Amino acid sequence: MDNQSTMEECGASQPLNLCHVQTKACILNRAHALLHSLALLYLIHYRLSHLIFLLAQNGGTAAPIIFWLLIFSAELLLSFMWLLGAAFGWRPVRRTVFPERLPGAEELPAIDVFICTTDPEKEPTLGVMNTVLSAMALDYPPEKLNVYVSDDGGFSETLSGLREAASFAKTWIPFCRTYGITCGCPQAYFSDQEDQLPPDNIFIEERRKIQKGYELFKANILKGRDNKSSSSLYHDGEAGTSKDHTSLIEVMDDDIGPNGRVMPLLAYVAREKRASHPHHFKAGALNVLLRVSGIMSNSPYILVLDCDMYCNDRSSAKQSMCFHLDPKTSQSSFAFVQFPQRFHNISKNDIYDSQLRSTFNVLWPGQDGLQGPVLSGTGFYVKREALYHAPSFPQDMSEVRALYGRSNVFIAKLQQGYKLEGFISLPCSLQDEARSLASCTYEEETKWGQEVGFMYGSVVEDFLTSLHRLHRQGWTSVYLDPPRPQFLGNGATSLNDLLVQGTRWSSGLVDVALSKYTPLKYDISSKMSLLQSMCYSLIALMPFYCLPLWCFATIPQLCLLNDVALYPQVSTSWNFITFIFIFLSSTLKFLQEVLSTGGSIQAWINETRIWMIKAVTCHLYGTLDAVLKKIGYREASFMPTNKALDEEQVKLYHAGKFNFQASDMLVGPLVFVVTLNVISLVFGSARALFFNDWDRMFIQICMSFYVTIMSWPVIEAMLIRKDQGRIGFEVTLKWVGLCLGGLLLGSVLIRPV
Numbered sequence: 001m002d003n004q005s006t007m008e009e010c011g012a013s014q015p016l017n018l019c020h021v022q023t024k025a026c027i028l029n030r031a032h033a034l035l036h037s038l039a040l041l042y043l044i045h046y047r048l049s050h051l052i053f054l055l056a057q058n059g060g061t062a063a064p065i066i067f068w069l070l071i072f073s074a075e076l077l078l079s080f081m082w083l084l085g086a087a088f089g090w091r092p093v094r095r096t097v098f099p100e101r102l103p104g105a106e107e108l109p110a111i112d113v114f115i116c117t118t119d120p121e122k123e124p125t126l127g128v129m130n131t132v133l134s135a136m137a138l139d140y141p142p143e144k145l146n147v148y149v150s151d152d153g154g155f156s157e158t159l160s161g162l163r164e165a166a167s168f169a170k171t172w173i174p175f176c177r178t179y180g181i182t183c184g185c186p187q188a189y190f191s192d193q194e195d196q197l198p199p200d201n202i203f204i205e206e207r208r209k210i211q212k213g214y215e216l217f218k219a220n221i222l223k224g225r226d227n228k229s230s231s232s233l234y235h236d237g238e239a240g241t242s243k244d245h246t247s248l249i250e251v252m253d254d255d256i257g258p259n260g261r262v263m264p265l266l267a268y269v270a271r272e273k274r275a276s277h278p279h280h281f282k283a284g285a286l287n288v289l290l291r292v293s294g295i296m297s298n299s300p301y302i303l304v305l306d307c308d309m310y311c312n313d314r315s316s317a318k319q320s321m322c323f324h325l326d327p328k329t330s331q332s333s334f335a336f337v338q339f340p341q342r343f344h345n346i347s348k349n350d351i352y353d354s355q356l357r358s359t360f361n362v363l364w365p366g367q368d369g370l371q372g373p374v375l376s377g378t379g380f381y382v383k384r385e386a387l388y389h390a391p392s393f394p395q396d397m398s399e400v401r402a403l404y405g406r407s408n409v410f411i412a413k414l415q416q417g418y419k420l421e422g423f424i425s426l427p428c429s430l431q432d433e434a435r436s437l438a439s440c441t442y443e444e445e446t447k448w449g450q451e452v453g454f455m456y457g458s459v460v461e462d463f464l465t466s467l468h469r470l471h472r473q474g475w476t477s478v479y480l481d482p483p484r485p486q487f488l489g490n491g492a493t494s495l496n497d498l499l500v501q502g503t504r505w506s507s508g509l510v511d512v513a514l515s516k517y518t519p520l521k522y523d524i525s526s527k528m529s530l531l532q533s534m535c536y537s538l539i540a541l542m543p544f545y546c547l548p549l550w551c552f553a554t555i556p557q558l559c560l561l562n563d564v565a566l567y568p569q570v571s572t573s574w575n576f577i578t579f580i581f582i583f584l585s586s587t588l589k590f591l592q593e594v595l596s597t598g599g600s601i602q603a604w605i606n607e608t609r610i611w612m613i614k615a616v617t618c619h620l621y622g623t624l625d626a627v628l629k630k631i632g633y634r635e636a637s638f639m640p641t642n643k644a645l646d647e648e649q650v651k652l653y654h655a656g657k658f659n660f661q662a663s664d665m666l667v668g669p670l671v672f673v674v675t676l677n678v679i680s681l682v683f684g685s686a687r688a689l690f691f692n693d694w695d696r697m698f699i700q701i702c703m704s705f706y707v708t709i710m711s712w713p714v715i716e717a718m719l720i721r722k723d724q725g726r727i728g729f730e731v732t733l734k735w736v737g738l739c740l741g742g743l744l745l746g747s748v749l750i751r752p753v
Ligand SMILES: O=c1ccn([C@@H]2O[C@H](COP(=O)(O)OP(=O)(O)O[C@H]3O[C@H](CO)[C@@H](O)[C@H](O)[C@H]3O)[C@@H](O)[C@H]2O)c(=O)[nH]1
Pocket: 116, 117, 118, 119, 123, 150, 152, 280, 281, 282, 285, 305, 306, 307, 308, 376, 377, 378, 459, 460, 461, 462, 501, 504, 505, 508, 638, 639, 640, 641, 642
């Protein structure tokens, strides 16, 4: 911990949590922001005055001015985004918790866990069941833990897997409790070579027995897979498809001991799906779970997990309660505790930055010092109340129905608040009610997805819900990043998966940026601070990095080839120094940030490179997708990230080699950009050498050089590599051709013949 950090006590004499402001980082970030802003102002001044000069020079053709304006616009957009990003550095904090100070089990509030899955091909059932088991094994009173699994595809494979999991849990959970096992995920626990516990004969014997049980469980799950049961839908023998089926809800058999429930409740929920009704992807699934759990356990707190995010530590529930039960943070406006998404399959080199280092090590701690981090889809404990409508419940029944729908049982539960009712089962009368709550017509003419529950309208439902439902309404959140990762998921480790996921995120973010909920419009009357709005704005605008980056990767190069200078000469010292300063200042600040959050120089290079790759591919496609949706040319879609591992692909990733076995549309733009930069570097420097023109063209030559060296993996994959991950000859040929065509066209534009 930073020695200089100040401590703010968040509780009374024995606080449940502490908040440490990172004073050193605050000072450094603010000083840098000031200096960098001054340099940017100087740049704008230079560009504007030069523009006037260019326009006054009547002799020049319009084309160079257009390129010049494009570069200036790119600089302005990048500067604006940089300014928004400075908000993250304003007041970063870290938090620690003291779960040992929590009240006894009888005083702990109940928790519902929501786990979403949708496709056993991409989300293998064994992995999903491991997540389920790890959630059931959380260190929490079993009668206060209820696990709901939403199976969006309605696959029998998932349902039978869940039955197997319920049965295996009967030995696994007592084992975890008796021996105080840290990791409640059996697959991870048994693959871990070192056991922290002293070798004790009884324990070893017990462990062996459980491991055997696990192997059997695993075999049964894999058998279910081989039977190809995934193709048939389970529903009272009724056939259906993953996109068209009725709802099905099943509570796994409950183990009730003389003193109440000894195992957490486990329920399977497949909502109804019909082609004629939009199902709103994960947000739709979560809203169904909110309602179904609402008439069953109705716990005041909810943990949401993606199906691949297992609990790596059994203590997260109690850690989160250190905020929810803290007299200071538990005030009515506190909504959720967000844990970082960490991944179990990250290689040391992490060429694709699959771990999203900057998001979880820099951005979220930064926002935590403002109003709290963005809800990140998985690994958060949220107050149920925060997801419902306004704090005051409408008096008029018709108003209530207009918000929450027609279910009287659900409304009664809402009105009654969240009281633990002991054991909750699903009697027959409630079965029908639950199925109706999970039907695809239930939400018609209600405010679900708009004013109630997770929000619809963007595939980044977490971001939109967080922005509009929570922080904008004055709710706050905290970010808890303890040394041991509490949740571990599957990071995207192939370029294709990464860019497909990136395209979806970009599309979802631009949806929000262009919608009526846009964070860019700052409303002074909203309950969100300006700094917090700046953070949201930057995230929503991130896909727009594609615009400046495409400009910087093509225009200076094209102009270099055509002898058009876009930047100040080396000899105009101050102007030149300003540009160099801005480049170095942002690059070195980023390096400092990487190094201070445990990264290496290699990580700094990798992250810069993948940022550039994402900008020219998935950010661009995501933005286009969102724009096409906006004008009605496309429909929203959600392609789940692949969690089934491909051995070849994993090998390449661990060897630190890019795998360009990806769609043409994703690899092509990289070939295009690299070709253009290599050509302009070669011809541009040759000409500079020949005519002794370095002074005018120095910055443009440097830019071509920078893009070329950063793109070395692409060049290597085009020309040298022979393995599976190389770039195919046809792809190279096609995109090199396109690049040459583009060059020709660009040159004609600059110098019309
Ligand atoms: O129609 C759908 C689509 C997805 N999911 C589930 O949503 C989760 C996230 O999907 P995934 O394919 O893993 O997407 P990622 O891009 O890896 O997920 C990130 O981004 C999502 C928003 O795009 C967030 O919801 C996630 O929490 C966040 O981890 C998974 O459990 C899916 O099973 C559904 O339940 N129904």
